[in-house]
Amino acid sequence: MADAELKQKVEELIAANPVLLFMKGTPEMPRCGFSMRVVQALDTIDVEYGAIDVLPALQPLREVTAEISDWQTFPQLYVNGELLGGADIVEEMLASGELAEALGVEQPQAAPAPQGPPAQSPPLQIE
Amino acid sequence: MAADLTEIERMIAAALPGARVSVTDETGTGDHLRAIVAAPQFEGLTRIAQHRLVKSAVSERFDDGTIHALSVKTELPG
Numbered sequence: 119m120a121d122a123e124l125k126q127k128v129e130e131l132i133a134a135n136p137v138l139l140f141m142k143g144t145p146e147m148p149r150c151g152f153s154m155r156v157v158q159a160l161d162t163i164d165v166e167y168g169a170i171d172v173l174p175a176l177q178p179l180r181e182v183t184a185e186i187s188d189w190q191t192f193p194q195l196y197v198n199g200e201l202l203g204g205a206d207i208v209e210e211m212l213a214s215g216e217l218a219e220a221l222g223v224e225q226p227q228a229a230p231a232p233q234g235p236p237a238q239s240p241p242l243q244i245e
Numbered sequence: 246m247a248a249d250l251t252e253i254e255r256m257i258a259a260a261l262p263g264a265r266v267s268v269t270d271e272t273g274t275g276d277h278l279r280a281i282v283a284a285p286q287f288e289g290l291t292r293i294a295q296h297r298l299v300k301s302a303v304s305e306r307f308d309d310g311t312i313h314a315l316s317v318k319t320e321l322p323g
Binding site: 187188189191201202203206207210 | 292297318
C-alpha cells in the first residue's frame, strides 16, 4: 500500500502541472541516463515542464505511481494528468513528431522531422 | 542470474497471442533486455498501454530479480 498522504501530494502535483517529469536527479544534473534522455527530448521541444527528483523518496514514490498509473520505473512523463511514458516512449514520440503534438507545441525545425504518418495512431473514425 | 531470452520471448508471446517477439540482451550481462514486439492487441492503445501489456507479461522475472531493465519497442503487425 502506498502512503496515502504522499499519493495525494503526487496526484495534486500531476493535476497542477500540465507537463510534469518524475526523474532521477534534476534537469540540470540528471542522475540516470534514462532521465537524461527525457530531459534532452523535452529541451529539444522547448516546452516548459515541472520536474521532481524521485531519488530522496524512491521506494515510496514507486508504490504511489504503481497505484496511480500502474508504472513503477522512473523517469515518468505526465502530460495533462496522464502518464505518457518513460525514456523509450518519449524518444520514439520525439522522432515521429508525436511528442510536440502531445505537448501542444510546434516541433522546432532542428528536431527530427516527422517520418510520415505515425504508425501507432489509432485508425481515424470517419462518420 | 542471466535471463533466458527464449523464455522471456515465450512469456510475451503467451500473453499476446499472435505477436511477433524478439528479445535481445542489450549489455551482455543478461539483465538489461530489449524487446521488440508487434502484436494485434496493440491496435488502438496508447504506447504506455502497449508497454504495460509487455511488461506485465514478464513481471515475474522482474519480481524475482532476473531482469533489471526491459527496454520495449512496440509495433502494430504490418
